Amino acid sequence: MQELENLIRKAQKGDLSAFDAIVQRFRDMAVGYAYSVLGDFHLAEDAAQEAFVQAYRDLKKLRKPQAFSSWFRRIVFKYCDRITRKKLHSTIPFETIVEPADSSRSPVEIIQKKEDQDAVLDGIKALPEHERVATALFYIDGYSMAEVGDFLEMPLGTVKSSLHSARKRLKERMVEMVEETLKSHAPGKDFNDRIRRVLEKVPVITFQLHQKKETSGIRRCPESMAFPSCLRSYLEYVGDDMGYKKITIHNKDWRLDTTYVYLMGTTGSAFRLSWKSGWYMGNPAIVLISDDSFAPYRRGMESVGYAYEMADKEEKRIKEEHFRKKIIESIQEKRHPVIANGVVGPPVDCLITGFDEEGDVLIGWSFFQGAREFSADLEFEPSGYFRKRNWFKDTQRLVIIGKKKGRPSKEKIYKDTLEWAIKIIRTPIVHGDCHSGLAAYEAWAEAILQDEEFADKKVKELMHRYHVHQDASGMVAEGRWYAYQFLQKVTEDVSCPKEEVSQAAQCFDEEHSLMWQLWSLVGGPGASAEKAKTFKDPEVRRKSADIILKAREQDQRAADCLKRALKMW
Numbered sequence: 001m002q003e004l005e006n007l008i009r010k011a012q013k014g015d016l017s018a019f020d021a022i023v024q025r026f027r028d029m030a031v032g033y034a035y036s037v038l039g040d041f042h043l044a045e046d047a048a049q050e051a052f053v054q055a056y057r058d059l060k061k062l063r064k065p066q067a068f069s070s071w072f073r074r075i076v077f078k079y080c081d082r083i084t085r086k087k088l089h090s091t092i093p094f095e096t097i098v099e100p101a102d103s104s105r106s107p108v109e110i111i112q113k114k115e116d117q118d119a120v121l122d123g124i125k126a127l128p129e130h131e132r133v134a135t136a137l138f139y140i141d142g143y144s145m146a147e148v149g150d151f152l153e154m155p156l157g158t159v160k161s162s163l164h165s166a167r168k169r170l171k172e173r174m175v176e177m178v179e180e181t182l183k184s185h186a187p188g189k190d191f192n193d194r195i196r197r198v199l200e201k202v203p204v205i206t207f208q209l210h211q212k213k214e215t216s217g218i219r220r221c222p223e224s225m226a227f228p229s230c231l232r233s234y235l236e237y238v239g240d241d242m243g244y245k246k247i248t249i250h251n252k253d254w255r256l257d258t259t260y261v262y263l264m265g266t267t268g269s270a271f272r273l274s275w276k277s278g279w280y281m282g283n284p285a286i287v288l289i290s291d292d293s294f295a296p297y298r299r300g301m302e303s304v305g306y307a308y309e310m311a312d313k314e315e316k317r318i319k320e321e322h323f324r325k326k327i328i329e330s331i332q333e334k335r336h337p338v339i340a341n342g343v344v345g346p347p348v349d350c351l352i353t354g355f356d357e358e359g360d361v362l363i364g365w366s367f368f369q370g371a372r373e374f375s376a377d378l379e380f381e382p383s384g385y386f387r388k389r390n391w392f393k394d395t396q397r398l399v400i401i402g403k404k405k406g407r408p409s410k411e412k413i414y415k416d417t418l419e420w421a422i423k424i425i426r427t428p429i430v431h432g433d434c435h436s437g438l439a440a441y442e443a444w445a446e447a448i449l450q451d452e453e454f455a456d457k458k459v460k461e462l463m464h465r466y467h468v469h470q471d472a473s474g475m476v477a478e479g480r481w482y483a484y485q486f487l488q489k490v491t492e493d494v495s496c497p498k499e500e501v502s503q504a505a506q507c508f509d510e511e512h513s514l515m516w517q518l519w520s521l522v523g524g525p526g527a528s529a530e531k532a533k534t535f536k537d538p539e540v541r542r543k544s545a546d547i548i549l550k551a552r553e554q555d556q557r558a559a560d561c562l563k564r565a566l567k568m569w
Helices: 002-012 016-038 041-061 065-086 107-125 129-140 145-152 156-169 172-184 191-195 226-237 258-266 295-304 320-333 410-426 437-448 459-493 498-520 529-535 538-568
Strands: 244-249 252-257 274-276 306-312 338-342 349-356 361-365 378-380 386-389 395-404 434-436
Touching: 002 016, 002 041, 002 065, 016 041, 016 065, 016 129, 016 145, 016 191, 041 065, 041 191, 065 145, 107 129, 129 145, 129 156, 129 172, 145 156, 226 258, 226 295, 226 338, 226 349, 252 258, 258 295, 258 410, 258 459, 274 437, 295 306, 295 395, 295 410, 306 320, 320 338, 320 349, 320 395, 410 437, 410 459, 410 538, 434 437, 437 459, 437 538, 459 498, 459 529, 459 538, 498 538, 529 538
Parallel strands: none
Antiparallel strands: 244 252, 274 434, 306 395, 338 349, 338 395, 349 361, 361 386, 378 386
16 A cells, blocks of 8 residues: 555656556456446546546645545446446447457367357346456456455445355356456556656757756756757657757856757748737747748758658648547557647647647647646646647648658758748748748838827737737747857857857857846846836936947957858858
């Protein structure tokens, strides 16, 4: 009992190996009990699987670990009751399915064994309920009478008398076959794998990555760009990431993930700025990098050398069943997470790490799962994963990652990325009405100088405008800092015109510093009602516009440096 209590306490803290040990210990009991209720081993396994998933989610609610057995039995019964209510007439009882031919037995022997086992099962079904349940649990895997009693909340003496009565009712030869028959239907070792349709320990993606638990004693650098962060997590999970290096900033050590640096560059996220008129909240969307909405995804996937498939709901009028099938295949068969756009919060990318109830529920990580406005309809796994129902309406596209096929040469990737960085910076309009690159700085500065957009506005409206302003400054601050890191990596990895590339890197680093100056005007980074009120001040906005235009100059200089570098390369 003490060993079980220790396992439960560990599992309550998120120890998956402990929960796996609990499943192994109780799987036969769960299936045996469900069979005693349903009379069908196929349905019994379904009920047991769902019960274990529910138990995993609710384990933290169990205040007394010593009460696990009876608590879990009630969960199993709940799922048995659900199955009974569904009246699945089309289901074929497991025991009626013809077993594969056994070459060591004659056809007559196979038929005779089948008839004998059917007779045993019919005999068990005919027993009174308390005898039937005790028999199923005691014989399916050699559980002790005490364990059976704990599970059923039944005194040991009652268990003994129930088994004694059951033996008397069953014929002598049938008693001898009960154990063999029930054990033949006990779930195998693969039952544990089928319990959790979830890929565990997929690295987290979150705006608060730098506030999470330190890794190897080093705090991780912030990550706010969704697709690069999702793909970084995927590569880390499959063991194909590029590692990290330790850097020191403000007298603190930080972990700089090389994969994220690389992907911020190759996807173009490090070089972009978008500004759509009308105080548009969707400016950070990755699809606004280029007129080709899929370009950032394509470039990111090709730069890491993986085959991939994209499914976009609007472009191909895809139905939910298609998305569901792709997610299930990737997670259950290939054991790979799926990158999905949307699901939780605004339409940005998240990671799908599992599913439940045949895909009715999706499980995973999202940047917005902790936000109040987006978490009302969510449940959460002990690991921290979100659980979302009715997910299709909020899901725009999927990126299904396939086999690794090999990366192009670093020199080719870097040259192509720098050419695209210049194009991103110098393209004034994308998608017909969204300012981009250098033009976005001008549109941003012009928008915040419009006094009529701030005068006599309520706090909610001021907050909305400040959020859009904050998103733009965040795009530049994080983007250009990672652009600096990316260009540093270019000079380290390949032979290139280092002086020109380094000059561009310095311009981007200066932009990062300018954004900190911008935030200092309202008291620091982040959004709040007080900062929004401060930003309403015309003088604060005028100074902000001046800084934004200085950042534009640095962006232009960086593009010029990269252009010279490519001519010399």
